[in-house]
Amino acid sequence: xxxxxxxxxxxxxxxxxxxxxxxxxxxxxxxxxxxxxxxxxxxxxxxxxxxxxxxxxxxxxxxxxxxxxxxxxxxxxxxxxxxxxxxxxxxxxxxxxxxxxxxxxxxxxxxxxxxxxxxxxxxxxxxxxxxxxxxxxxxxxxxxxxxxxxxxxxxxxxxxxxxxxxxxxxxxxxxxxxxxxxxxxxxxxxxxxxxxxxxxxxxxxxxxxxxxxxxxxxxxxxxxxxxxxxxxx
Numbered sequence: 001x002x003x004x005x006x007x008x009x010x011x012x013x014x015x016x017x018x019x020x021x022x023x024x025x026x027x028x029x030x031x032x033x034x035x036x037x038x039x040x041x042x043x044x045x046x047x048x049x050x051x052x053x054x055x056x057x058x059x060x061x062x063x064x065x066x067x068x069x070x071x072x073x074x075x076x077x078x079x080x081x082x083x084x085x086x087x088x089x090x091x092x093x094x095x096x097x098x099x100x101x102x103x104x105x106x107x108x109x110x111x112x113x114x115x116x117x118x119x120x121x122x123x124x125x126x127x128x129x130x131x132x133x134x135x136x137x138x139x140x141x142x143x144x145x146x147x148x149x150x151x152x153x154x155x156x157x158x159x160x161x162x163x164x165x166x167x168x169x170x171x172x173x174x175x176x177x178x179x180x181x182x183x184x185x186x187x188x189x190x191x192x193x194x195x196x197x198x199x200x201x202x203x204x205x206x207x208x209x210x211x212x213x214x215x216x217x218x219x220x221x222x223x224x225x226x227x228x229x230x231x232x233x
Contacts (some may be wrong), residue, residue: 009112133158
C-alpha cells in the first residue's frame, strides 16, 4: 500500500503557533524532511517528537526526490516541514509535491503559520488582491524586478534577507520614495515589529535598528491619480 506525503506548516517564530493536527501528524510520521535538522530539532524537542530527520533543502532536493518517492511507494508516511512557515512557499517542497502528483502518490496539507499572510493583515493596508514575489533576486535582474515592483498597481508582497534590507530601502528611495510600505520582522516573537510609512520617512529608522531575522515587505498599491500621471509621462 503506497504511503503519503504530508505538507506540514510550522511556526514562523512562536513555538506555540502549531496546530494539534500538525503535532499528531509529525508524531505519526516515519520520516520528517526538513531544511535544517538543527533548527527543526528545537521545535520537535519542544513537543517531544522523536522521529528520524532528513535534510531536504534547495541544494539537495533534486538529488533526494527519487529516494523519497521510492520510500513513499514502499508505504512510508513522510512529512515535509521548512524552518518556518509552509513548505513550497519560497521554501523547498514544490518539486517534491509535483513528483508525488506525477507518481500518483497521495499528499495532504496541514495548514498553519505563514509569514506572507501574517504580514499582510499586520500591514494596515486594504487587501482585495495582491501580488506575491517571494525573494527578489540578489544580483542579476534585481534592478529590473525592483523597477517593476515600484510601478506595479497591485499591492505587492515580497521577502528580503536581513543582510540586504538596508540596501533594499536605499534602492526603493531612488525608485519610489513616496510609496507607503510596511516592513514586518520578528513576527509572533518577543520583539515583533511593523515599520509603516513612506519609504523616504522610514529610511532613518531602518538605518538605526539592529537587523535580525528575515523581513516581509508590503508595498501599497499606486493610487489611480498617480498611475495616470505615470502613464501620461
